[in-house]
Amino acid sequence: MRCLLFLASLGLVAAENGLDGWLRYASLPCSHQCQSKLPASIMLLNVTETSPVYAAGSEIQDGLKRIYGAHAQISQIQCKTSSSTVVVGTVEQYRKTCGSSSEIPELEEDGFWLSTEGPKIRILGSTESGALYGAFEYLSMLAQGNLSEVSYATNPSAPIRWVNQWDNMDGTIERGYGGPSIFFNNGAIVDDLTRVKQYARLLASIRINAVVVNNVNANATLLTPENLKGLGRIADVFRPYGIKVGISLNFASPETLGGLDTFDPLDPSVISWWSNITEQVYQHVPDMAGYLVKADSEGQPGPQTYNRTLSDGANLFARAVHPYGGIVMFRAFVYNQLNESNWTEDRANAAVNFFKDLDGEFDDNVVVQIKYGPIDFQVREPASPLFANLLNTSTAMELEVTQEYLGQQSHLVYLPPLWKTVLDFDLRVDGKPSLVRDVYTGKRFKRKLGGSAAVVNVGTNTTWLGSHLSMSNLYAYGRLAWNPTDDSQTMLQDWIRLTFGLDRTVLNTITKMSMESWPAYEGYSGNLGIQTLTDILYTHYGPNPASQDNNGWGQWTRADHIGIGMDRTVSNGTGFSGQYPDEVAAMYESIDTTPDDLLLWFHHVNYTHRLHSGKTVIQHFYDAHYTGAATAQTFFTQWESLKGKIDDERYNHVLRLLDYQSGHSIIWRDAINNFYYNLSGIPDTANRVNHHSWRIEAENMKLDGYKTYTVSPFETASGSMAIVTTSNETVGTATTKINFASGTYDLAVNYYDAYGGQSQWQVYLNDNLVGEWVGNGEDVYSHTTSIYLDGHSAIRIKFRGVEVKNGDTLKIVGKPDGIEPAPLDYVSFLPEGIVD
Structure with missing residues (x-):
């Protein structure tokens, strides 16, 4: 049974920096019944301080104290004791010390047996490493509030x-x-x-x-x-x-x-x-x-x-x-x-x-x-x-x-x-x-x-x-x-x-986000088996579908204005499908039996080829990239719902990354869709690609100290253009009148944060400061940085709940730093529920 835990209070915890990972041994409240199930002593069958058994005892002692405030002493070997004891060692050590071990299942190399039945908790491994694994298994149960009576053995699948x-x-x-x-x-x-x-x-x-x-x-x-x-x-x-x-x-x-x-x-x-x-x-x-x-x-x-x-x-x-x-x-x-x-x-x-x-x-x-x-x-x-x-x-x-x-x-x-x-x-x-x-x-x-x-x-x-x-x-x-x-x-x-603790809302929210995250990333970065359309020649991070082709590295898409995909069939392509056993080879050889999610891995097809879903390849691309990016927008808002349930330090760190991902997923979405729209000439049936009614392009604003700049790859800038300061010492200003209906908007600014400087930006409405930021992504985010204006350095920052009146003046002031010329791409005014 699980302890009676006051789950609502568990989110109110001290700041943590993540160093303990999943071995936090966070404090949990525990009833008298719960306390009665905890061991009062720890009997180690090897007390050599360099042994895994000794490490197991130290972990159990520390874990019991930190999780439940229990003080278990490491005791002398005493097999006949009736007090609540946890015994840790190998099966052989237990047999030599305590005699009979007939109830212990057969264990393979590094396997262990965990039994919490009766007054004596036994954690026995085929090796000392196995005993240590069993100790961590026991602590994992305790840290999750699980004091069930169990008895089972587990063995590794491989050495x-x-x-x-x-x-x-x-x-x-x-x-x-x-x-x-x-x-x-x-x-x-x-x-x-x-x-x-x-x-x-x-x-x-x-x-x-x-x-x-x-x-x-x-x-x-x-x-x-x-x-x-x-x-x-x-x-x-x-x-x-x-x-x-x-x-x-x-x-x-x-x-x-x-x-x-x-x-x-x-x-x-x-x-x-x-x-x-x-x-x-x-x-x-x-x-x-x-x-x-x-x-x-x-x-x-x-x-x-x-x-x-x-x-x-x-x-x-x-x-x-x-x-x-x-x-x-x-x-x-x-x-x-x-x-x-x-x-x-x-x-x-x-x-x-x-x-x-x-x-x-x-x-x-x-x-x-x-x-x-x-x-x-x-x-x-x-x-x-x-x-x-x-x-x-x-x-x-x-x-x-x-x-x-x-x-x-x-x-x-x-x-x-x-x-x-x-x-x-x-x-x-x-x-x-x-x-x-x-x-x-x-x-x-x-x-x-x-x-x-x-x-x-x-x-x-x-x-x-x-x-x-x-x-x-x-x-x-x-x-x-x-x-x-x-x-x-x-x-x-x-x-x-x-x-993160036992709060049910925390559990459900992070589960939902995490389980949706790979399909979302596949959706906005590359799908149908085309691979991840990252820049393979530079940082392996942001979008650059053209980099996949016209080089000797072999991560090709063979995309042109008519079709896309590698023909890996035996009959007409590279023969890769024939490397599989016959049944699998036959499945991949035929376009009719190849799963849609690997179609472009095995076959070169026209953009107008219809999938099993009924969609054309190009329309699936458009839709999947929009769907994936839309899902990524929800991660930020889902995480926001956990404020107060997770310590501030980790909460704020994750929030910042999810906010960044929400913006970068849109950069990915637009770059891939614009690239293939430009290549194929086939429009999006939903009229989304290359149509952004809520955007104001920076190059269309009134510029003072800024100049236009052609971004490469072209698809990593909205309209293929951005603006940069006219020199590294010049402060740039971009202004425009707002022609949207009066109301409350989220103000999103797409800019570039290139390595080599930390530019500063300020956003004003009618000379009233709305927000400001510094281009310090190299200190804040985890990915490889870029010295260029491209899909790696592109970032979107959002100021939420901004009151706007039709006819207001928007002004962005950019101060360059180092070699970074305070670059800007566009601004979006987003009504509630609009992603862009």
């Missing part, structure tokens, strides 16, 4: 449950949206590892068992003696939480660091060098998990330099770590620049082309790490067919918690519903059930190794990822790594209760 950091030795993070590295600075491991310990707690609580601490685009200097000592210090912090450390390697290290004249994986001197360096690594980190390798991809060195196979490269490292029990995660993200003029070329084909013929040639301790889709963390992709082509090789699923193409943590996008489209997909290998989740966990093809890895770019920001709400993705990743059948909404709601 590999890793996270990959993309931290660089200089302290920067590739695709990092939450601040600098918690591991590195100025080419060395940081001295203060306090944040690393906090991160270890978070990862252990979601049952992650290894962390690769450096970027896959690896710097060989991590292998210097001084940095290996630092790596040992990091491993010492993670070890009590059952987490092993792994590292990424640069394939050319024997040459760049070791002074050899080759890094040929079959050269005896190279083999010897890696054997020696691996021995040094294990001297500092005796339990190192293994190596992660990115080779022959995106300019990284690899075995193909010497005409060696990828398996030659992987096995080089596998044999080096084998004596120590290590494994090698070898990324399948291998592709070359392509020729777009060749209709049959396709980056999506690369993984199968490079790896299929090597199946069975990898050593047993090699795991091929495969991105969930064939391209690169897109808003929707089909499952990678490589999972169906490696029957004799261990594999792992690579996911991305960090939202590289998916709003970069400045947009709310809850990712598990996207991940589940792949995890739950049936590949039908040999005509038999072959769910992707059963393939990478090793069950389908009876592989001992397997599992998942996620790119997780936590930083020193107290929100960890740049946004409080984005932490739901990290939490859910851990849950899915343990059990890929977990339900997206159930996981989400556990995270909400742990992170």
